[in-house]
Amino acid sequence: MSLAPPVVELDAVTKRYGTVEAVRGITLRIDAGEVVAMLGPNGAGKTTSVGLMLGLREPSSGTVRLFGLPPTDRRARSRAGVMLQESGTTGVLTPREIVRLFGTYYPAPMPPEQALALAGLIDKADARIGTLSGGQRQRLYFALAVCGNPDVLFLDEPTVAMDVEARRAFVASVHTLAGAGKTVVFTTHYLREAEEMARRIVVIDRGLVIADASPRELMARVAAKRVAFSVAGSLPAGAFDGLAITALESVNGHVRFLTNEPEAVLRALFTRGVELGDLEVVGADLEDAFLSLTRRDEPARTERA
Amino acid sequence: MGTASISSMLLAQARSEFVTRWRIPAFSITSLVLPILFFTFFGLPFARQTSPAGVSVGAYLLVSFAAYGVGNVMVYGFGIGVAVERGQKVDVLMRAMPIPPLVVITAKVLNALVFSLISIVALIAYGVVVGGVHQDLGVWVSVIGRLLAGSLPFVGLGFAIGYGASPNAAPALANLIYLPLSFASGLFMPVDQLPGFVQRVAPYLPSYHYGQLAWGAVGAPAEPLHVSLAWLAGYTALFMFLALRAYRREESRKFA
Numbered sequence: 001m002s003l004a005p006p007v008v009e010l011d012a013v014t015k016r017y018g019t020v021e022a023v024r025g026i027t028l029r030i031d032a033g034e035v036v037a038m039l040g041p042n043g044a045g046k047t048t049s050v051g052l053m054l055g056l057r058e059p060s061s062g063t064v065r066l067f068g069l070p071p072t073d074r075r076a077r078s079r080a081g082v083m084l085q086e087s088g089t090t091g092v093l094t095p096r097e098i099v100r101l102f103g104t105y106y107p108a109p110m111p112p113e114q115a116l117a118l119a120g121l122i123d124k125a126d127a128r129i130g131t132l133s134g135g136q137r138q139r140l141y142f143a144l145a146v147c148g149n150p151d152v153l154f155l156d157e158p159t160v161a162m163d164v165e166a167r168r169a170f171v172a173s174v175h176t177l178a179g180a181g182k183t184v185v186f187t188t189h190y191l192r193e194a195e196e197m198a199r200r201i202v203v204i205d206r207g208l209v210i211a212d213a214s215p216r217e218l219m220a221r222v223a224a225k226r227v228a229f230s231v232a233g234s235l236p237a238g239a240f241d242g243l244a245i246t247a248l249e250s251v252n253g254h255v256r257f258l259t260n261e262p263e264a265v266l267r268a269l270f271t272r273g274v275e276l277g278d279l280e281v282v283g284a285d286l287e288d289a290f291l292s293l294t295r296r297d298e299p300a301r302t303e304r305a
Numbered sequence: 306m307g308t309a310s311i312s313s314m315l316l317a318q319a320r321s322e323f324v325t326r327w328r329i330p331a332f333s334i335t336s337l338v339l340p341i342l343f344f345t346f347f348g349l350p351f352a353r354q355t356s357p358a359g360v361s362v363g364a365y366l367l368v369s370f371a372a373y374g375v376g377n378v379m380v381y382g383f384g385i386g387v388a389v390e391r392g393q394k395v396d397v398l399m400r401a402m403p404i405p406p407l408v409v410i411t412a413k414v415l416n417a418l419v420f421s422l423i424s425i426v427a428l429i430a431y432g433v434v435v436g437g438v439h440q441d442l443g444v445w446v447s448v449i450g451r452l453l454a455g456s457l458p459f460v461g462l463g464f465a466i467g468y469g470a471s472p473n474a475a476p477a478l479a480n481l482i483y484l485p486l487s488f489a490s491g492l493f494m495p496v497d498q499l500p501g502f503v504q505r506v507a508p509y510l511p512s513y514h515y516g517q518l519a520w521g522a523v524g525a526p527a528e529p530l531h532v533s534l535a536w537l538a539g540y541t542a543l544f545m546f547l548a549l550r551a552y553r554r555e556e557s558r559k560f561a
């Protein structure tokens with residue numbers, strides 16, 4: 001199998017919509033059996049990237065290959081299952097009927113029962129699609145993605161609109177598929193979700209890949225705590241010099257930054273004679289995580305009011 | 306690398322298209338019941354009469370409404386059906402599937418032909434049983450054949466509306482175009498009973514020449530078959546061109 005082409009290959013791909021550059025130059029290779037999360041905030045270019053991989057969008061420059069073929073090639077598409085964020089089905093069919101129909105698009109589909117079971121939709125298999133809840137519809141789209149028994153699954157924001165239980169079942173199904181050797185590419189803006197399901201996380205921000213690592217490596221790079229406090233007087237000169245912090249903001253005596261080592265940093269600040277009030281140390285959210293990734297190499301800035 | 310068989314996906318697609326349309330009463334009832342209803346109001350009172358030229362008035366009116374019914378299936382089925390599916394973004398997911406767009410469209414056409422066939426047969430059966438309209442079996446077969454074969458311009462018109470109009474505007478647009486077109490072409494009452502200016506416009510309308518196909522089949526005075534076919538071919542080309550243009554515009558917006 002070493003001679004088989006990669007599942008997905010993006011080579012210096014850009015995509016412009018008018019004057020907006022949604023993807024600004026992504027080179028990415030995904031091999032068979034990988035489970036990859038495309039992580040990024042809304043508008044980062046994740047959906048556009050998936051659209052390019054599927055041939056739904058044409059790149060403005062660069063090349064895209066799916067199993068070594070143009071992604072619009074039917075032979076490539078016959079090996080790909082797809083769940084899109086913005087798509088629908090007619091409401092008058094039942095999940096069983098439409099899963100059976102979509103199976104006929106693929107050369108070796110799985111029995112409709114099996115796809116419905118993987119998606120946790122057996123008890124709604126014969127209801128009209130129009131009567132399904134948002135979360136059940138998501139499960140249906142997942143069933144449609146897997147019903148062709150494809151080698152690769154593309155899932156764009158798969159857990160949106162799923163409740164906690166549905167999410168848990170979905171994660172379990174993805175693990176099952178990954179265990180069976182399927183390649184899975186999914187987008188999410190939840191760091192936890194990426195960490196939970198993927199073995200590789202590709203972080204996309206403003207149309208560029210800003211990190212591509214295993215969850216463990218990425219978590220180590222991401223500043224895990226946000227520290228905030230206020231200072232009564234003025235800050236001593238060089239108060240933050242040499243400290244392991246990022247995304248420093250200091251406005252009107254309110255100071256915020258991100259760090260992996262809050263204890264050491266605070267100890268240093270006490271030693272330097274900084275008078276802290278209203279101290280808060282909280283786990284960083286995704287926005288913070290992005291800040292720490294995107295600003296890692298920039299010098300800390302101090303903004304004046 | 307394997308791909309699925311085109312014929313089996315076409316069959317499954319057409320079947321599911323049929324089930325979908327059948328379960329939408331707004332479509333199935335309009336397609337099947339409306340022509341029968343119109344024939345009941347406008348046709349039954351004269352169904353047993355014969356014209357001075359020896360043509361069964363019942364048969365003439367019956368095939369007129371059959372023509373109206375088939376055009377209706379095409380214009381509404383494609384016009385509203387395609388527009389609604391665009392609104393539901395069904396097309397986006399389909400685009401990523403290994404089924405070629407042409408197969409999806411062919412399935413829609415097949416399904417519309419089956420619906421049309423059911424619509425004509427139901428109307429003829431009603432006319433024969435309730436209206437006492439009698440023609441040789443060969444005449445009815447010829448009516449069905451001509452109406453199905455000549456329905457292509459309305460497939461084009463439907464697609465043009467379906468890809469050109471927004472999901473909300475499509476039903477109104479389909480009604481505004483198709484209903485007056487049918488009236489003005491003599492499908493509801495003979496052309497010589499229409500207002501003068503409509504009589505002058507009628508010979509330029511696609512449904513007028515479509516009606517001629519049907520009238521010719523039951524022995525009523527009609528233009529030569531090749532003239533009807535030439536007009537219908539011309540309108541097919543025009544509507545298909547408009548449909549293709551709207552389709553391409555949509556493509557470049559959604560999938561460029």
